[in-house]
Amino acid sequence: MAIALFACVLVHELAHSLYALRKGGRVRDITLLMVGGVSQMSEPPKEVKHEAIMALAGPLVSFALGAEFHLLRLLADHASFNLRFALFYLGILNLALGAFNLLPAFPMDGGRILRAVLATRMGLVQATRTAAKVGKVFAVVFGVLGVLTINMLLVLIAFFMFIGAEGEVPRGGGEGVAGAVAPAGRDERGRCRPCCRLTSPSTRPPSGCSGSGA
Numbered sequence: 490m491a492i493a494l495f496a497c498v499l500v501h502e503l504a505h506s507l508y509a510l511r512k513g514g515r516v517r518d519i520t521l522l523m524v525g526g527v528s529q530m531s532e533p534p535k536e537v538k539h540e541a542i543m544a545l546a547g548p549l550v551s552f553a554l555g556a557e558f559h560l561l562r563l564l565a566d567h568a569s570f571n572l573r574f575a576l577f578y579l580g581i582l583n584l585a586l587g588a589f590n591l592l593p594a595f596p597m598d599g600g601r602i603l604r605a606v607l608a609t610r611m612g613l614v615q616a617t618r619t620a621a622k623v624g625k626v627f628a629v630v631f632g633v634l635g636v637l638t639i640n641m642l643l644v645l646i647a648f649f650m651f652i653g654a655e656g657e658v659p660r661g662g663g664e665g666v667a668g669a670v671a672p673a674g675r676d677e678r679g680r681c682r683p684c685c686r687l688t689s690p691s692t693r694p695p696s697g698c699s700g701s702g703a
Contacts, residue, residue: 490575490578493575494582497579497583498526499519501548501551501586502519502521502526502527504547504550505528505543505544505546508534508539508543509533509539512535512543513534514530514533517530537605537608537613540605541601543601544599545602547590548586548588548598550587551584551586552583552584552587554583555579555581555583555584555587558576558583559580562576562577593627594623594650594654595620595653595657596653596656596657597650600620600623600624601620603620603623604617617659618658618659621657621658624650624651624654625655627650629647629651631644632644
């Protein structure tokens with residue numbers, strides 16, 4: 490069962506990666522964790538709208554997998570109970586995975602869609618800061634709920650969500666300040682730029698990632 494779930498998470502991440510490659514992006518690697526997966530990109534798609542569609546691709550694939558597992562369970566009406574339960578369980582988990590990742594909690598898929606929408610109005614740097622703040626609020630809420638319900642998995646998800654949002658916040662005092670780096674390999678207006686460009690010794694090469702939470 491665990492292997493099947495990891496395979497579903499891998500398919501979710503492949504959906505992100507394949508769309509990114511189709512739109513001119515470059516995928517560095519895919520990492521599977523106990524709380525989900527992350528697609529690391531050295532260069533994202535060249536347009537913000539394609540980043541939003543790339544983020545949406547993962548949850549849509551998870552929804553499709555969930556529907557297929559439920560359909561298979563219905564078709565396997567005379568199969569063993571264990572098989573039907575496994576299909577039902579995988580169906581529910583994939584539907585939950587898709588829905589959870591659509592929450593506007595940056596850096597999850599829904600948060601990246603939110604950032605893309607905000608970027609059309611306030612620029613990519615400010616949109617990233619705003620989306621990251623929303624993601625941190627979700628992380629704190631999940632963390633508190635996890636503690637109150639003694640759910641360590643939820644606490645762990647909240648921890649990774651918080652440090653993920655913090656890690657993608659552009660550094661510096663604002664747009665135009667030396668050292669401020671627009672994430673995902675773009676400048677503050679959302680235009681693609683070389684990933685090796687550094688504005689100060691303390692900044693890192695910008696990179697993009699799209700992840701799925703458990």
